[in-house]
Structure formats: C-alpha cells, structure tokens
Amino acid sequence: MSISINLHHQFPELTLDVDFDAPAGVTALFGASGSGKTTVVNAVAGLLQPDRGRISVAGTALLDTSAGLRLPPHKRRIGYVFQEGRLFPHLSVQQNLRYGRWFAGLRGPSQAEDHLVEMLGLGALLNRRPGDLSGGEKQRVAIGRALLSEPRLLLMDEPLAALDGPRKAEILPYLERLRDETQVPILYVSHAISEIARLATTVAVMERGQLRKAGPTGDILADPSLAHAIGLRDTGALLTGRVVAHHMDGLSELAAGGGKLFLPKVPNALGEQLRVRISAKDVMLSRDRPVGISALNILDCEVSEIRPGRGPGAFVRLKAGADHILARVTKRSVNALGLAPGLSCYAVIKSVSVARADVGADVGTEASSDHA
Numbered sequence: 001m002s003i004s005i006n007l008h009h010q011f012p013e014l015t016l017d018v019d020f021d022a023p024a025g026v027t028a029l030f031g032a033s034g035s036g037k038t039t040v041v042n043a044v045a046g047l048l049q050p051d052r053g054r055i056s057v058a059g060t061a062l063l064d065t066s067a068g069l070r071l072p073p074h075k076r077r078i079g080y081v082f083q084e085g086r087l088f089p090h091l092s093v094q095q096n097l098r099y100g101r102w103f104a105g106l107r108g109p110s111q112a113e114d115h116l117v118e119m120l121g122l123g124a125l126l127n128r129r130p131g132d133l134s135g136g137e138k139q140r141v142a143i144g145r146a147l148l149s150e151p152r153l154l155l156m157d158e159p160l161a162a163l164d165g166p167r168k169a170e171i172l173p174y175l176e177r178l179r180d181e182t183q184v185p186i187l188y189v190s191h192a193i194s195e196i197a198r199l200a201t202t203v204a205v206m207e208r209g210q211l212r213k214a215g216p217t218g219d220i221l222a223d224p225s226l227a228h229a230i231g232l233r234d235t236g237a238l239l240t241g242r243v244v245a246h247h248m249d250g251l252s253e254l255a256a257g258g259g260k261l262f263l264p265k266v267p268n269a270l271g272e273q274l275r276v277r278i279s280a281k282d283v284m285l286s287r288d289r290p291v292g293i294s295a296l297n298i299l300d301c302e303v304s305e306i307r308p309g310r311g312p313g314a315f316v317r318l319k320a321g322a323d324h325i326l327a328r329v330t331k332r333s334v335n336a337l338g339l340a341p342g343l344s345c346y347a348v349i350k351s352v353s354v355a356r357a358d359v360g361a362d363v364g365t366e367a368s369s370d371h372a
C-alpha cells in the first residue's frame with residue numbers, strides 16, 4: 001500500500017475520523033466545503049497534530065501516536081503544490097525548479113531534471129520569469145519544483161482551482177503523465193468531480209469530518225449511495241475503453257462498456273486506453289433495443305442496483321461490460337419499465353453529451369486490484 005491514513009481529531013465543532021489505504025497513483029480527497037479535506041492534508045504535512053493516528057507513505061511512518069512518533073514537517077519529505085504556484089518572481093523558471101532541491105538540502109544536479117522538464121513541457125520556458133507565464137505554466141513549474149525535491153509524497157491542494165477552463169484543460173494531460181510516469185504517490189484535494197474522474201486512482205469521499213467511503217475511482221463514482229455526497233448533478237460513472245477508429249465524420253469510436261461508444265473526435269491514437277465520464281443525467285434507459293433513434297450509443301446492460309432518492313428521482317446502477325454506469329431517471333420510469341436488479345436493459349447515451357474534459361488517459365485497471 002502506498003498511502004495509509006488513520007486519523008482521529010476532535011475540534012469543538014467537528015469530529016474528524018478517517019481511515020483508508022490507497023495504492024500507488026493519485027488519491028483524491030473529495031467532499032463539500034468544511035468536510036475536513038484540508039485538515040487531513042495538514043495532518044499529513046505535519047501542520048496539525050491530531051489526537052490519535054497513524055500515517056505512512058510507502059511503508060515509512062510519518063506519524064504513529066501510539067508509538068510516540070510525530071515527524072516534524074521538514075523531516076516528512078513532502079512536496080506541495082498549492083492553488084497559486086507561489087514561485088519566486090525574481091528567479092527564472094530554471095532557478096525556481098532548482099530551488100526545490102536546494103531547499104530540501106539536496107546538493108548537485110538532479111538526474112531527473114531533464115526528464116521532468118520534458119514531461120512537464122518546460123523546455124522553452126527555462127529562462128523566463130514567473131511574471132511572463134500563464135497560470136497553467138506557473139503550475140507546471142510549481143509541480144516540477146516540488147518533484148525535484150525528491151518527495152516521498154506530493155500534496156496537491158486544489159491545484160487547478162485558480163485556473164480558467166482552457167488552462168485547466170491544458171494542464172490535465174500533464175497531470176495524467178505525472179500519475180502514469182512517476183512513482184511518487186499524490187494526495188490530491190479537489191471540489192471538482194470532473195478533475196477527479198480524469199486523474200484519480202483512488203477516491204476518498206468525506207462528509208462532515210467522516211470518511212464516507214474510499215476505493216477505486218470507478219467503483220466510487222458508480223456508487224449510488226454516494227450520489228448525495230458527490231452532488232446529484234455531478235454524479236456520473238466511468239467507462240474505460242480503447243480507441244478503435246477515428247471516423248471521417250468527426251467521431252471517434254471506442255470499444256467500451258461491452259459495446260461501441262462513439263464520441264466527438266478525441267486526439268488519442270488507436271489502441272490507447274481512455275476513461276470517459278458519463279453523467280448519470282445523460283443516460284436514458286430502455287427495456288427493448290431502441291430503433292430509429294438519433295442517439296448513437298446503445299449499450300447492452302444489466303441492472304445491478306436501484307436507489308430511489310427522496311424526491312421523484314432514482315439512480316440505477318448498471319453493469320456495462322467490465323464497468324458500471326449510472327443512470328438518473330424518475331421513479332415513475334423505474335416503475336413503468338419494471339426495472340429490477342438482474343434485469344437486462346439498454347443504456348442510451350448521446351455522443352455529444354460527453355464533453356472533451358470528461359475524456360482522459362487511463363493506465364489500465366491494475367491499480368484497482370491492489371485495493372484493500
């Protein structure tokens with residue numbers, strides 16, 4: 001296990017209780033404002049001394065209150081990336097990058113520097129000053145600086161929150177490469193479920209200081225019992241699939257969900273594995289295979305769970321090939337279609353309902369099998 005976090009802390013207005021293990025990759029902390037995400041990050045960083053707990057990264061304990069171990073922040077070897085890059089304005093990009101190593105007490109050039117510069121696309125920026133960089137470029141420098149200090153763990157607290165939509169879209173592929181090409185585990189805090197769907201290997205959902213559930217991203221996003229914690233409008237599951245064709249009419253075809261998934265053209269090469277977030281509100285259900293319908297994606301599914309909401313809606317969890325998807329429909333439709341677990345039905349998804357930001361690279365599913 002790459003990260004293991006067990007914390008208990010009593011604030012006057014909130015009891016924090018968190019206990020989960022996560023394998024290598026990106027572990028996302030997700031929850032509403034005030035749910036305790038920053039408190040967990042502060043405890044991992046050593047900025048908060050919890051009443052009780054144990055935190056370890058790749059087998060090394062940073063905190064173990066039962067053994068009287070509380071490593072001070074500077075001995076934890078943690079790299080940080082905050083909302084704003086916090087670069088030194090008077091230093092060049094290259095000097096900023098090297099500062100991270102120097103500050104961590106590492107001397108001499110890093111063998112990883114050239115690779116990081118290439119991976120983060122910083123080659124053309126090395127002699128520039130932070131004042132001449134876009135928000136996304138600054139964040140890439142901040143990530144490079146943090147990694148050059150050879151951290152055991154990278155903490156990213158809302159790293160994209162200060163960026164506009166296009167800058168976010170520009171930086172996400174770099175974060176995917178970071179996840180797939182470095183061995184450094186990442187603890188990633190975000191309010192944005194679309195970012196988490198793109199990046200996370202594991203998701204830990206928090207609510208009022210308590211851990212609601214932690215597990216592989218695909219399982220958590222398709223869990224209808226978490227829909228309220230995630231947000232009804234934001235709920236949607238992940239399909240993974242390989243690019244099998246790019247068609248002349250501007251559509252790309254994926255083998256996904258046990259069938260074909262047509263999406264507005266993606267820039268990925270044939271054979272690449274992608275993850276695609278399908279919003280529950282964009283999925284229609286039909287007992288019979290629909291004909292004469294404009295929607296291009298019709299997946300043969302099996303109902304695995306129905307979860308009625310407090311209002312007129314219900315979430316239906318469906319097995320689609322090796323993955324699960326979620327549909328948000330009315331209770332009236334559930335009754336009219338006679339839906340029940342085990343029943344087969346068709347999920348209908350409009351191609352154009354899948355936004356470009358909801359499609360990202362995927363390393364495969366090996367990480368999921370490591371979960372406790």
Ligand SMILES: Nc1ncnc2c1ncn2[C@@H]1O[C@H](COP(=O)(O)OP(=O)(O)OP(=O)(O)O)[C@@H](O)[C@H]1O
Pocket residue numbers: 011012013014031032033034035036037038039040
């Ligand atoms: N130093 C403190 N003293 C007292 N209570 C605190 C302290 N820090 C946090 N809390 C309590 O913990 C709650 C959660 O705070 P936290 O900052 O961890 O939430 P969050 O999920 O990170 O929220 P946001 O997304 O808005 O940053 C606060 O609302 C407060 O009740």
